Every structure is written in C-alpha cells, then in structure tokens.
Amino acid sequence: MTQVPLTARGAEQLRAELEHLKKIERPRIIEAIAEARAHGDLKENAEYHAAREQQGFVEGRIKEIEGKLSNAQIIDVAQLPRTGKVVFGVTVDVLDVDKDEEHTYVIVGDDEADIKQGKISVSSPIARGLIGKGEGDVAMVDAPAGKRELEVLEVRYE
Template sequence: MNHIPMTLNGAKKLREELKYLKQIRRPEIIKAIAEARQYGDLKENAEYHSAKEQQYFCEGRIQEIEAKLINSNIIDIKKIPVQDRVVFGVTISIKNLHTSEKKTYKIVGDDEADFKYNLISVNSPLARSLIGKKTLDIVDVYTPRGITTYKILDIKYL
C-alpha cells in the first residue's frame, strides 16, 4: 500500500476517532447486543440485528483507521524548509482570473479534506494543478466544469 500523506492535525483527528470507537462506541454496541439477546429468538430480533450491523460498521471503521495510520506519512509543514513552492500542507491564496474571486485553501490529505473549511485534498484537481508552482504563477485547473485559471497570490507554511 502506498503511503498516505496526512497533516499532524489529520492524524490527531483519526487517533481521536479511533480512541472513541474502541473505548466508547465498541462497549456501547457490546452492551446493546447483550441486551438484545435477552429478548429471545435471534432470528426475528430487530434490536439484535441492528446492534450487530453497528458492530460490523464500527469494527470495519477501526480497521480502516488503523490501516491509514500505519500507512500514513505524517507531514509537519512547520518543519519543512520554506521555499516559494506549493507543497502538501501549505496554505495558499489564489485568485480566479475569470471571476476575480480570491480564496485561501490548505492542501491536506483525503481524510481531512472539507471544502466548507477550505481544506482541499492533495488529490483534488485544484491541488494537483498547484503542487510545485510558485507565487505569482498562473495555473490552469482542469475540472469537470471546464478549465479555470488561477493566479497564486501567497503561499504560507503554517
């Protein structure tokens, strides 16, 4: 499996979710299964089947998170020498040259991406187009909606 790039914050959130699933959610589900067994016949026991389904989901998510953390390449952007280049983890300000709209994004791992908070995946068309570019470079981004042209205004290693 390839190494999965992840910021320190992304790894922290996955570890917190893993801790919650193992220490809180898993015991809750086990208790729900035990209670449902007391109702008798398991073939027609909706509570039991629901709890088992939750257990399968929880255990699957635990395995998924553990695999991601094992295969992660955690990158602390503050420890990377500042260069005037877009790399994983930077915060970048860009201007859409078609609409003059300015936006600021942070390039993060797939699990951390949340467009609502201006966190874009390193695998998104925008981030892939920006990686390796410098301040004031003009970049064409190919998206399902067509080509959009951006100018890189600022790159911050935060």
C-alpha cells in the first residue's frame, strides 16, 4: 500500500482515538455483551445484538486507524524548511480576488480534511492550485463552484 501524508497533529489525534477505543470503548462493550448474555435467550435479546453491533463498529474502526497509521508518512511542519512556499502541512492565508474575501486554510491529508475548521485535503483543487506558490503569488483554481483567483497573502509553518 502507498504511503499517505499525515500531519503530526493528525497522527496524534488518530493515536488518541485508537487508545480511547482500545482502553475505554472495547472493555465497555465487552462488559455490555456479558451483561446482556446473563439475561438469557440471545435470539430475542436486543441489548445483546446492539452491543455486538457496536463491537463490530469499534473493531472495524480500530483496524482502520491501525492501517492508516501503519501507512502514514507523518510530516511535522515545524521540521520543514521555511521556504515561504505552500507545501503540505502549512497554514496559508489567501485572498479570493473575485469576492474580496480572505480565507485561511491548513493543507492536510485526506483523512484530516474538515472544511469547517479550514483544513483542506492536499488532493483538493484549492490545495493543488496553491502548492508551490509563495506570498504574493496568484493561483487560478478550478474549484467545484467554478474558477477562482486566489492570492497568497501569508504562508505559516505552524
């Protein structure tokens, strides 16, 4: 499997979720299954079936996170050379020239992307258009809403 870029912060969040699932959720579900089994007939025991379904979900998520972490290329933005260029992991302030609106984006891996928090995937049209640009450069981006002209105002290595 190919390596997937992941910020150090994103990797830490995945590790924290994995620990929570293994140390808190998994034992809680095992206890719920044992308690439901004690009620007797499992065929019509809704609590048992619900707990088993939860167990399947949690175990699936654990495998998914372990897979992501094992294939991750963790990039620590603080260790990157400060070239002033937009690269994976940086925070970039841009001006949407047509709308005269400023936006701040953090370029992250696909699994970390969350537009509500300003985190955009490195494979998104906006990020692809901004990669390699420096302060003062203008990027023409083919966004889903149409062509956008974005001027790079500041690149931060946070």
